[in-house]
Amino acid sequence: MTETAMYRVKQLFGGHLTLRDYDAQVGEAMAIIRAINKMMRAGMPESVRIA
Template sequence: MLRVKKLFGGTLSLRDYNAQISKIYAMVKTLNKLTELSMPKIQKIMQPTITGV
């Protein structure tokens, strides 16, 4: 939660509880997207099979 607060600000300025929850969901979704962008893409390399040996 500390990283979310550091990146997006430490307080919620909205008074409505549902609006606060929506804002938190948006923050977490953005943070997950940023984390996904920093992850390396891994592809499985298939080894060729030898047939007729």
């Protein structure tokens, strides 16, 4: 299951960082992580406690 998720991420965002500068790469990686987190939250079901 994890391999499938990583495959999807690489298909959406590319398999490598495109910027050359280290600080820019850090920013690019953080943007990708934020986007992945938003996608994960959007797909999570809402839990409701009963009783």
